Amino acid sequence: MLTDPQLDVEGLAGKLGLTGAQVRAALDQLADLRLLRPSEVEAPGTPSGALRPVDPRVGLPALLRYYESVQQRAQLEFERRQAEISGMLAQFRDESAEDSQLERLLGMATVQARMEELVSSVRDELLTFAPGRARPAASLQASRPDNEELLARGVSMRTVYLDAVRKDRATVQHAEWLTGLGCEVRTVPALPLRMLVIDRQVALVPIDPANTLKGAVQISSPGVLAALVSLFDQTWSDATPFGTPTERDEEGLTRQEQELLRLLGQGYTDEAAGKHLGVSLRTTRRMMADLMDRLGARSRFEAGLLAGRRGWL
The missing domain is CATH 1.10.10.10 (Winged helix-like DNA-binding domain superfamily/Winged helix DNA-binding domain)
Structure with missing residues (x-):
């Protein structure tokens, strides 16, 4: 592109022995590296709307500075996270104590058992973030007795799913059944993590939101719970009630x-x-x-x- 600026995608593909798709992928990568930009002034013979290469004497040093700034930001973010984690560890350093406010639950069997225990003890309110793909119909059906029992006791239940589940027939039927019993269900395009908050006193969140198989953390710290409930309320206010047409x-x-x-x-x-x-x-x-x-x-x-x-x- 530096030596033959008149070449378009087809011309580049022919000269380099590549397919058009390969050339476009390479152009995308060069653009991501800020080594290509749209041509503001078209040179004679240059195709309309073409991308022009940045002078390497300018672009490559700028790319190095960009990588350096990314590294610096990453280091600052790491240091900030490190301080937060150190503060949390200091606060919950004695996890074996009876009044510990943070408990790690390792293994899915342990998490499932604790979740069943906590849900059975709900008195007033159950808040849920349910990210991920739609659950199998059999799993949804198996959860009905517990949900029905909670709603019959007058427990307030609010659940947020992803917009994607609106296209799953089993989930739609389950949500309609829940709302018919008094549960409130809404959806959003994306959720930050899987979460369960019981009576605003206890919460379960994944140890690693990207891999829930690693286990969960049970939290009873009032400060952390207040933040999680605030996150839920903000997400809830932006969510769309289930059954409302997609806008x-x-x-x-x-x-x-x-x-x-x-x-x-x-x-x-x-x-x-x-x-x-x-x-x-x-x-x-x-x-x-x-x-x-x-x-x-x-x-x-x-x-x-x-x-x-x-x-x-």
Whole structure:
């Protein structure tokens, strides 16, 4: 591109012996590295809307400075997290004490047993974040007796699912059954973690939100619980009641599509973005292909540019 600026994608592919898809992928990578940018002034013979390479004497030193700033930010974030964790460990250093406010539960069997124990003891309120894909119909059916017993006792139940479960027939039927008994169910495009809050006195959250198989943490610290309840209330206020039709903004985007664009703009892979949204990799790629088609984009980089110009990001 530096030596033959007149070459378009097809020309580059022919000269390099690559496919058009391979060239576009390489252009996306160069754009991510800030070594390509849209041509503001088209040189004679340069195709319309072409990308131009940044002068390596400018772009490569700038790239090094960018990596250095990323490293510095990561170090500052690490130090901040380290201070937070040190403070928490200092607060809960004696986990063996009877009044410990933080208890690690290792193994799914242990977590499940504790969850059943806590849920059976609910007196007034149960708040739940339920991220991930839709549960099997048999699992939903098996949970009905406990849910029915809690609601019959007058327990207030509020649950937040992902928007993705609206397309799962078993989950829709289960949610309709719950709401019929008095439970409130809403959905959002993405959730920060799996969470269960009992009577605003005890909470269960994963040790690692990215891998719930590692176990959970039982929390009874009033300060931490207040923060978790506040997070729930804020998410709840932004959520859409189950049964309400999916709305689109003035650009025709659903909240799920907006969240997908935001995640990909932050550097998430298709697989990671799909996991965050509770949809399959195939669905994620289909959604992205549809967005690119609506934007008239031929590459991820071009889609990002056009989405930014239209105010989609």
